[in-house]
Amino acid sequence: MPDDAAPHAATTAAALYGVVAEFETVDQLLAAARRVHTEGFRKIDAYTPAPVHGLAEAMGYNDRRLSLLTLLGGLAGCVAGFGLCYWTSVIDYPVNTGGRPLNSWPSFIVPTFETTILFAALSCFLGLILLCGFPQPYHPVFNVAAVRERATSNGLFLAIEAVDPRFDHTATRQLLESAGAKDVYDVEP
Amino acid sequence: MLEKAKHADPPETRFIAPGHTFGSVTEKISSAVLTKRTPVSWFIGFAVGFALLQALALGVTWILVRGVGLWGLNQPVGWGFAIINFVWWIGIGHAGTLISAILLLLNQKWRMSISRAAEAMTIFAVMCAAMFPLFHTGRPWLAAYWLLPYPNTMSLWPNFRSPLVWDVFAVSTYFTVSLVFWYTGLIPDLASLRDRAKHRLLQIAYGVLSLGWRGSARDWQRYELASLLLAGLSTPLVLSVHTVVSFDFATSLIPGWHATIFPPYFVAGAIYAGFAMVLTLMIPLRRIYGFEDFVTMRHLENMAKVMLATGLIVFYGYQMEAFFAWYSANPYEWFMMKNRWTGPYAYLYWTLIFCNGVAPQALWFKKIRTTPLLLFGICMFVNVGMWIERFIIVPTSLSRDFMPSSWGIYHGTRWDWMVFVGTMGLFLTCFYLFIRVLPMLSIFEVRTLSTSAVAKEESGHA
Numbered sequence: 030m031p032d033d034a035a036p037h038a039a040t041t042a043a044a045l046y047g048v049v050a051e052f053e054t055v056d057q058l059l060a061a062a063r064r065v066h067t068e069g070f071r072k073i074d075a076y077t078p079a080p081v082h083g084l085a086e087a088m089g090y091n092d093r094r095l096s097l098l099t100l101l102g103g104l105a106g107c108v109a110g111f112g113l114c115y116w117t118s119v120i121d122y123p124v125n126t127g128g129r130p131l132n133s134w135p136s137f138i139v140p141t142f143e144t145t146i147l148f149a150a151l152s153c154f155l156g157l158i159l160l161c162g163f164p165q166p167y168h169p170v171f172n173v174a175a176v177r178e179r180a181t182s183n184g185l186f187l188a189i190e191a192v193d194p195r196f197d198h199t200a201t202r203q204l205l206e207s208a209g210a211k212d213v214y215d216v217e218p
Numbered sequence: 219m220l221e222k223a224k225h226a227d228p229p230e231t232r233f234i235a236p237g238h239t240f241g242s243v244t245e246k247i248s249s250a251v252l253t254k255r256t257p258v259s260w261f262i263g264f265a266v267g268f269a270l271l272q273a274l275a276l277g278v279t280w281i282l283v284r285g286v287g288l289w290g291l292n293q294p295v296g297w298g299f300a301i302i303n304f305v306w307w308i309g310i311g312h313a314g315t316l317i318s319a320i321l322l323l324l325n326q327k328w329r330m331s332i333s334r335a336a337e338a339m340t341i342f343a344v345m346c347a348a349m350f351p352l353f354h355t356g357r358p359w360l361a362a363y364w365l366l367p368y369p370n371t372m373s374l375w376p377n378f379r380s381p382l383v384w385d386v387f388a389v390s391t392y393f394t395v396s397l398v399f400w401y402t403g404l405i406p407d408l409a410s411l412r413d414r415a416k417h418r419l420l421q422i423a424y425g426v427l428s429l430g431w432r433g434s435a436r437d438w439q440r441y442e443l444a445s446l447l448l449a450g451l452s453t454p455l456v457l458s459v460h461t462v463v464s465f466d467f468a469t470s471l472i473p474g475w476h477a478t479i480f481p482p483y484f485v486a487g488a489i490y491a492g493f494a495m496v497l498t499l500m501i502p503l504r505r506i507y508g509f510e511d512f513v514t515m516r517h518l519e520n521m522a523k524v525m526l527a528t529g530l531i532v533f534y535g536y537q538m539e540a541f542f543a544w545y546s547a548n549p550y551e552w553f554m555m556k557n558r559w560t561g562p563y564a565y566l567y568w569t570l571i572f573c574n575g576v577a578p579q580a581l582w583f584k585k586i587r588t589t590p591l592l593l594f595g596i597c598m599f600v601n602v603g604m605w606i607e608r609f610i611i612v613p614t615s616l617s618r619d620f621m622p623s624s625w626g627i628y629h630g631t632r633w634d635w636m637v638f639v640g641t642m643g644l645f646l647t648c649f650y651l652f653i654r655v656l657p658m659l660s661i662f663e664v665r666t667l668s669t670s671a672v673a674k675e676e677s678g679h680a
Contacts, residue, residue, distance in 0.1 A: 091439070133379055
């Protein structure tokens, strides 16, 4: 853990990844996420078994890069598909069929369309994997038994990392408790 | 996806039995996979599927040894069971994509509890469909050069102006995108299984497959965006696939094939057949695994309504085929129609009209839509009817074309039937393995339907 990044918590942060709080309801979690973000914390994340609309936004995250990646993938697929049809039918092995145009582009639309969709979908999927940092076999929050047991079933969690400049072990725990947390756990790195 | 509704939904608009929470949903669906007690019916179903799969192994082996001459093809009928079965299976797959993609874009929540099994059905159906184009080439390892664009010693490329090559592109893209979409949907559920599995090997297997998913809000945000994008991409894709399949026929000059109505009529038929197959699978499954809470009567009824609507489009298509055969004043077209009504395959035509036109009219009655056994019966008529539809299209036109001196007759041989029945075995085997090792309902999506997901406070999106 980089101690210099957490001057307020130099004594405890060295041994901690951060703290994670468990909440009872989606409303409490949303309110707590919003409050923690307002208090100036930035190294935060929430763990929920189902997507909660507005939760990432409440913590100041809004990653839309995937749309751009998908668009670029689609454009690449479009160019590749048409390029394949054009190159093979016009340049590499032109076959004159009764004087019909070699670049019969309406016929090439179907393969072009399919490769557009294929490349866009694969870019979208690989983009998701890449942006989420997968595959990621280890993450410190898995050290907390409650997260391991409930984050993918019925638990709602909010984590604050010790590297956050505003992190202070005692004060941050109190903040989370006052925000309505049922339990607050320390996360080993 | 967790809606911040001011008022909880009234019970009649819910798609889940009351009282379910995140925890109970997780427990119920994942225990069907993680349990050590496999239901007896699973073994029976798997054994039937696996036995039929041996027919495929035998049929394909003998066809590779002796050649496709074992099939019933002749002059003038050069297309037979292979394309009929291919179109039938591909069509069945369409319902899965419709449920998971189009209904997602339309924000239809009832899709959530049936999408996983329907998508699995899509993948397995496309696998079965792929058997026929693959093995009809006789020597698939030699035939690839006119289907796939790879540099070969003859310097030849596929003909990109041919609908058959379009088909290869459409179907392989469809399979790949369906698989990616399905796996993306599985990631959070695989993480649920990882965290609930007791056995170390299962923990590792599900852990590897779940890629380290931990339900982070930042990941969920990207994940939901990805789902939406994939749904948006799959929607035009699924409509294109059966359109391209119909081009195989529509771009030819054969009477009964050369019709502009083919693309919409094929797409409607695909959705019709697909929903019938989804119901055929879900009606027994929900009973065996006790999933009536998640796949409710409203789900069955909604699917029955989609079947009725698309069935009416298909039936309208049959009537328009007859109308245009007469109205075109083309003697070959009009003869084709009379031949369907009274020719050698007339018995199949009238069975088709009964299965796809008359029998589904029963779905106008709520009583039938909400009685699973009767609904199952109607679906069986549709499954059979849609296969006959493709039979009517293919050999009826080919066996009676322009020149009476070249007329013939076509019947499938035992090898045709063996490979066809064998693909049913492949489908059942894959599906039974799927329901044993993966959650057959989407756990995280069903969670969003549960009471835990209803937030009471009205709060804005910050």
